[in-house]
Structures are given as C-alpha cells and as structure tokens.
Amino acid sequence: xxxxxxxxxxxxxxxxxxxxxxxxxxxxxxxxxxxxxxxxxxxxxxxxxxxxxxxxxxxxxxxxxxxxxxxxxxxxxxxxxxxxxxxxxxxxxxxxxxxxxxxxxxxxxxxxxxxxxxxxxxxxxxxxxxxxxxxx
Amino acid sequence: xxxxxxxxxxxxxxxxxxxxxxxxxxxxxxxxxxxxxxxxxxxxxxxxxxxxxxxxxxxxxxxxxxxxxxxxxxxxxxxxxxxxxxxxxxxxxxxxxxxxxxxxxxxxxxxxxxxxxxxxxxxxxxxxxxxxxxxx
DNA sequence: TTGTACTGTAATAAAAATAATTACAGAATG
DNA sequence: CATTCTGTAATTATTTTTATTACAGTACAA
Numbered sequence: 645x646x647x648x649x650x651x652x653x654x655x656x657x658x659x660x661x662x663x664x665x666x667x668x669x670x671x672x673x674x675x676x677x678x679x680x681x682x683x684x685x686x687x688x689x690x691x692x693x694x695x696x697x698x699x700x701x702x703x704x705x706x707x708x709x710x711x712x713x714x715x716x717x718x719x720x721x722x723x724x725x726x727x728x729x730x731x732x733x734x735x736x737x738x739x740x741x742x743x744x745x746x747x748x749x750x751x752x753x754x755x756x757x758x759x760x761x762x763x764x765x766x767x768x769x770x771x772x773x774x775x776x777x778x779x780x
Numbered sequence: 781x782x783x784x785x786x787x788x789x790x791x792x793x794x795x796x797x798x799x800x801x802x803x804x805x806x807x808x809x810x811x812x813x814x815x816x817x818x819x820x821x822x823x824x825x826x827x828x829x830x831x832x833x834x835x836x837x838x839x840x841x842x843x844x845x846x847x848x849x850x851x852x853x854x855x856x857x858x859x860x861x862x863x864x865x866x867x868x869x870x871x872x873x874x875x876x877x878x879x880x881x882x883x884x885x886x887x888x889x890x891x892x893x894x895x896x897x898x899x900x901x902x903x904x905x906x907x908x909x910x911x912x913x914x915x916x
Numbered sequence: 917t918t919g920t921a922c923t924g925t926a927a928t929a930a931a932a933a934t935a936a937t938t939a940c941a942g943a944a945t946g
Numbered sequence: 947c948a949t950t951c952t953g954t955a956a957t958t959a960t961t962t963t964t965a966t967t968a969c970a971g972t973a974c975a976a
Contacts, residue, residue: 648872669951670951676881678874688952699953701944701952701953703943704946704950705951706951718891736787738791739811742812743916744794748787748794751911751914755903755906758902763898770891779884805922815964816964821923839921839972840921841923841973842923919976920974921972921974923971923973926969929964930964932962932963932964933963934959935960936960937959938955938958939954940955942953943952945948945949945951
C-alpha cells in the first residue's frame, strides 16, 4: 500500500458516523478533509461498492453510512482502498537465468501476502466506531 | 511503505548469502536483479549503514554480508528501507476548524504506528537465512 | 607506475503513480 | 423549471520513484 486513500476513506467514514444519519454532501466532506469534492465523490463511489455508504442524488442529496460503524472494521476499510501489494512490487523483472532471480518473485509474493494478512488482522481489531469514538 | 526497495534490498542480501563470503560486484548483483548497477550501489550504501554488508573498493572489490544471515531479520531489512509511514500520509492537511479534521492526523498516526509495529514483528519472525533457504 | 576494474556519490532525466481540476449530464426537490 | 446535488470521464498537474550518466577515488597486479 502506498496511498493517501486510506486516510481519506477513514476521514469520510468518521464524518458520516458523527453525522448520525444526516446526509452529508461531498462539498461538506471535502471541506473537512481539505480536498476537491470530485475526489470525495470518487472515494464515495468506491465505499458504496463495498456497501459502507449510500448516497442520494439530486437536491438535498448526500451520503450516509449504509451499515453501523460497529460493523465496519478498519481492516475492511484498508481492503477497500488497497490496490498494490503491501510492500510494492510494481514491476520487478529479475533475471530468470539466475537461480535467485528466477524464484524471488514467488517467494516475495508469499511473504507479502502473509504479511498483509497479519496487517489486516491487526487493523480488523478496531471498528470504525472505535476509531470514531476517539474524536470526543 | 511503498517502494520496491524492500525487494531490491532482500534480493541483494539473498545473493550475498548464497555467495558465502565471496565478494560480489554491483554489476553482478545488478545483473540478477535486472536494474542499474548504480542503483545497486546506492542500496548497498544504505545496507552498509545498517551494518548488514561490507564493501571493498577497487579492483576485485565487491560486497559481502557483514554479519550472519541468521542475525538479520526481515523486519530489520524492512526498517532499513522504510521511509514513509506504512499507509502513506504524504501530505494531509485537513481543516483545523472541523473537530474531526483537527484531530485526525494524530489518531491516524497512532494507528499507523501501532500497525507498523505489528507488521515489523511479523516480518521479524523470519531471518534472511530462512528466506534464503527457500532458494534450493 | 600505470592500466584496469572496481566503488561511491552526485546530478540529471525519465517514468510512473497519485492527486487535483474541470466539465457536464442526470437526478431529486421545492 | 430553476436549483442543488451526485456520478463520472477526461485532462492536467504534482509528486514520488526509478533510471541513467558521469566521474573522482581506491586497490590490485603486471
């Protein structure tokens, strides 16, 4: 992993939790996060796919949590924004003639996968509600 | 984290372990990894700072492990190449007027730090020797 | 003592990934 | 039917990462 999307997603979800069912517009969310509202809508679109939020179009529209903050773990949030492998192996094209080079990607992938599972397990110990509680 | 340096560092260290004390040149290492030898030397420079390798300049020079592969854990390798926080928070300048925005960086940092500790703990279960063994 | 084969490092350039912006069609409300 | 939203695509900008080039300095060996 490697991007700020986790922070943005979690920020959005925390704000929605605090709003307690009131619809929040992407412009409002963007104001708190201090990013562009189109970025917020893009992230909301992803969160929607994962079933974390629902949005209402049109005037007075906005977004709310689709499920309770207790039912969303930070591990799930992580997975929703995850794109690359944890330790990043964008390209990695070692020399296949070298016994190490030939096999390192396989071993690296196993290592990354195992490690990421532990990371997700750790993040999953905390729910969105737990996180949100920290904000007084 | 976020970069391919972990893979490169581990690749270098594995090759050095396999070489069993024979000096390997940056050109040779680069050939197996399939990257530029200046990149290898840069990474070797870092690994040297961490005490993992030693290099010898001049003709017939090259690098060797400075300590036993049993004494190097993958957690330490991770830490040697680590630069950003695990989940990436390059910039993140939320609105300080928002109760969530004002405090989220602190909570995020705590979360990232805790999570990274667990990740390092997990990686530290495996030594370079363990990893190297996988390559027949 | 000099040619050769290395390392060390800095400066620069290229590429890739990420983030931001702009734009506009479509939906819901009043 | 004007207004205020969302959804999404297209584009641009920025930042990060990776690669390249260059060259001084070191050590060996004839």
